[in-house]
Amino acid sequence: MLNIIKVGTFFSGIGSPEKALEKLKKEKFIKDYNIEFFSEIDKNAIKSYCAIHNINENLNLGDITKIKGEDLPYCDLWIGGFPCQDISCAGKMRGFDCNSLTRSSLGWEMIRLIKEVKIKPKYIIFENVASIKSKKFKNVLESFKTDLEKENYTLYDNIISATDFGVPQIRKRYFLIAILNNFKQFNFPKVLHETKNLRDYLDCNVNEKYYLTNNEYVESKNKRIFENKDDKKIIYEVDMTKFALGGRCGTDRHCKFNQSSRLFSELGNCPTLTASNTSDNAKIVVEV
Ligand SMILES: C[S@@+](CC[C@H](N)C(=O)[O-])C[C@H]1O[C@@H](n2cnc3c(N)ncnc32)[C@H](O)[C@@H]1O
Known part of the structure; x- marks a missing residue:
């Protein structure tokens, strides 16, 4: 077990994955973690993020398109729930393609950073809406995954629903876990049978x-x-x-x-x- 997991997040919002790390620490699944940086452009989200996680705004690297991979400090774990508006069936499903110039194409910026960074993170978690697995995005998702494999990541992906993990909200999300050099095996957690309403x-x-x-x-x-x-x-x-x-x-x-x-x-x-x-x-x- 790593003593301190160094973590950096992109499209950080209010930092819900960081909140999950806090819970994992409290429940002693991990020893500790440290937020090395985050990347967010929405001023209200930035304020909320810093208040919730009690960290300084100067850890915010801002717009992902302006970040240079070689400037990033080393992290064990990167997390990115990239914008989903252009993938979601609640939107117009206009794009995830890196040439679509939509907000959802920003996910590809993380691939660029993986190629540029001096030492790659051991683990990366991508999160998005379930419709990213639909026929419409099949080819783009496949090339996204192929790019990660070319960078020596082994991939595990699945759609999981919050209702299967004790949260009474029907919220299905796609998770893609990338692990460098097959460093560790990964299994998605088993569905919890405890039901809440x-x-x-x-x-x-x-x-x-x-x-x-x-x-x-x-x-x-x-x-x-x-x-x-x-x-x-x-x-x-x-x-x-x-x-x-x-x-x-x-x-x-x-x-x-x-x-x-x-x-x-x-x-x-x-x-x-x-x-x-x-x-x-x-x-x-x-x-x-
Ligand atoms: C789907 S939300 C992610 C929410 C996040 N996972 C959380 O826990 O709150 C996407 C976020 O990406 C941010 N974003 C959009 N364009 C960005 C950019 N160019 N650079 C960095 N963040 C960006 C949005 O402001 C939004 O907060």
């Missing part, structure tokens, strides 16, 4: 402002019809048989968009939270 995570005392309706409804067959407490034109329709099964259990009739009109039972999982969820949150039905 949203109710396990929701606060017991929630501020009134977060409730959309009062506890009054009209019963119609298996459905309960609720009015929004501030605007009676907004109607929510909840199918109680589906509520009991968990998952999607109703509709916000006011919403124009299919995805944001969905209501989810607290007895199941919530859908993948997307960036647009910041203005239009996933709505969870709770029995009060």
